[in-house]
Amino acid sequence: MSSRTSPISRPVRIRRAVARDARRLTRLVRGSGAYQGKYASAVAGYRVGPDYLEAHRAFVAVGADDQGDRVLGFYSLVLAPPELDLLFVADEAQGRGIGRLLVAHMRGEARAAGLDRVRVVSHVTAEDFYHRVGAVRIGTAFAKPPAVPWDRPEFEFRIPSE
Numbered sequence: 001m002s003s004r005t006s007p008i009s010r011p012v013r014i015r016r017a018v019a020r021d022a023r024r025l026t027r028l029v030r031g032s033g034a035y036q037g038k039y040a041s042a043v044a045g046y047r048v049g050p051d052y053l054e055a056h057r058a059f060v061a062v063g064a065d066d067q068g069d070r071v072l073g074f075y076s077l078v079l080a081p082p083e084l085d086l087l088f089v090a091d092e093a094q095g096r097g098i099g100r101l102l103v104a105h106m107r108g109e110a111r112a113a114g115l116d117r118v119r120v121v122s123h124v125t126a127e128d129f130y131h132r133v134g135a136v137r138i139g140t141a142f143a144k145p146p147a148v149p150w151d152r153p154e155f156e157f158r159i160p161s162e
Contacts, residue, residue, distance in 0.1 A: 012098065014105050017058035017074060019050035024071045025060070025088075033091045034125045042123075042148050048086070052076070056085065057109055061098050073098045075106050079113055084120040084157070103133045103157075110159045118157045130155045 017025065025048040029035075035043045052058070058076040062069040073089035084106060089098045110118050121141040122130050131137075135155035143149050 012061055012063050012072060012101060014059050014061050014101065017053045017060045017076075019053060021060055021071070021074075022048050022050045022053060025053075025058075025074055028071060028074070028088050028090055029086070031091070032088055034123055039123070039125075039150075041146065057113075058086075059102070059105060059109070061089075061093075061102055063093075073102055075102045077106055077109055077113075077118065079115070082110065082115045082118045084118050087120070087126075099129060100133055107157060107159055110157070111162065115159050116161070117159055120155045120157065122153045122155055124150060124152060127153045 026046070029046050029048060030043050032043065048058075056076045056078055058074060060074045061072045063072050064070070071090065072093040074086070075084060075088075076086040077083075078085045087099065087102060087106075089102070106118070119138075120130065120135060122135075127137075130153075135157050137153055138156045139154040141152045141154045143151055
């Protein structure tokens with residue numbers, strides 16, 4: 001048995017993203033395995049800046065490691081119009097429930113903001129994930145070359161009031 005601790009074996013907490021997270025979040029987006037090869041143009045040069053984090057409800061899933069907080073994933077909720085703008089999970093943390101945890105948190109934030117639905121334009125490779133976490137396919141977002149030269153599935157989360 002290895003003495004190294006898995007990035008998910010320690011408790012995960014979700015906190016509001018702050019300006020000092022911007023560089024780590026940018027690296028997470030640009031380094032995502034889902035955006036390699038033919039999909040690389042969608043994130044090439046993409047930047048999650050401090051101004052973006054201040055303007056939107058962005059939250060980070062973190063787990064403690066020997067160097068402090070390790071960013072496992074994050075999302076950004078835009079209120080008007082309601083949209084899940086970004087949702088990324090670090091490649092090494094995928095398949096361990098971080099995405100599901102972030103979506104549940106996003107639903108709670110949307111409900112608290114009085115939203116009844118949240119739209120998301122999905123990356124092609126994330127379509128199954130959104131189905132599994134309860135999003136309903138509502139259409140297709142058409143290509144926007146040169147950055148995004150492919151059509152993408154469009155989903156909606158329905159947010160019931162409590």
